[in-house]
Structure formats: C-alpha cells, structure tokens
Amino acid sequence: MRPLLIATKNAHKTAEIAAMLGVEWEVTDLNAYPEIPASEETGETFADNAAIKALAASRLFGGLVLADDSGLEVDALGGAPGVRSARYAGPSATDADNRAKLLRELGSFRGKERAARFRCVLVLAEDGDQRAIFDGAVEGVIIGAERGEGGFGYDALFVPEGHDETFAQLPASIKNTLSHRARAMEKARGFFISAAASGRDAV
C-alpha cells in the first residue's frame, strides 16, 4: 500500500476520500500528525487554498499529499459562503452555526432563488511541489429546514439535482458517487492509478 496524507483535520473529508480510493492507498490525515500544523487559508479561491494546504504539508511529510478545499456557493447570496464556508458564522463557528446562519440569510428567498452548488478543488503535492489539480461541482438547492443525520457541514440543507433527499439523508455510498468531491476524485483517477503503479515499480 502507498501512503497518502490528506492535508485536513476534517475526518469526514478523509473518510469520504478513503472510501473513493482503492485498497492500494493507506490514507491518513493531519489528526495523525500533530507536528504538521494546519495552514492558514489566506487564498481568495478554492484552488489557492488547496495549494496552500497541500504544499505546506508536503514539505513536512515524505510522500504524496492531497488537499481538498471545498465549499458551498448560493446564487441568491452572490456565491457566498464560497471559500469562507467553514467560517461563515465566525472564526470558531460549528457546522450547526453555519447552517443556522445560511437558513437566516435565505429566509426571504423561494424556489429557484435557492439554487446552489458545492465545489471542490483537489491539489496533489510531493516534496513541496504541486503535482496535479482537479475540480468538481454538484448543483442543487438549499431547502428551508434541516433533514437527515449523515454527512457533515451543509449536507442536511443541500438536495442535489435529480434527487429528493439531502446529502445527509442519502446513503454515503450515493453521496460518494455524485458529490463535488466524488467528481474531482473521478478526474484524479488516472493520476492515482499511475502514482500507485510507480510506487509498485519503486519497491
């Protein structure tokens, strides 16, 4: 198995990515490496922030590093919360705080005005160099009250296009085929196949 460090403290992201990768990869995240500090997300785009996180961790970890920067864009809010999705209700906001703020901000909007999408950018890095970048998005709508217990973040408020249930109601196996993260990981498939093969050759 080849080691892959996910440059995140968000164990939900790690679990989703590990479920999408094959058995070739031994996935860990920053929770297992307290000596690698989480980076400050100072970028203005998902790509900037994913690169900041991947490059910083790859300077301290001897192997392939993957960073995921992701978030929710809501049309009625001009694309907010966007890159600030994790900090929408403040610097130490919980997921529940962020969902409550989103519902308040969307209080007067109805129907198509509540259109939204999740975006994900994945950056792969090794030894302080960026190796690849992939992105994915999923369109949907923000409903008026939370539904479901699964997932994380804004999942209980987001119904993906073509479905009636939120990401928090749908089984993880379904979310993991149609989410923004799944779509970016699908684009990264070829990269992972060759990286796993080159790891085997090197042994």
Ligand code: ITT
């Ligand atoms: P790291 O920076 O350590 O990876 P984070 O959770 O802070 O963890 P981001 O900065 O990328 O990650 O912020 C993404 C936020 O967007 C996340 O906290 C959620 O609120 C939301 N988000 C991203 N993907 C999501 C998903 O699949 N389901 C629900 N919410 C999601």
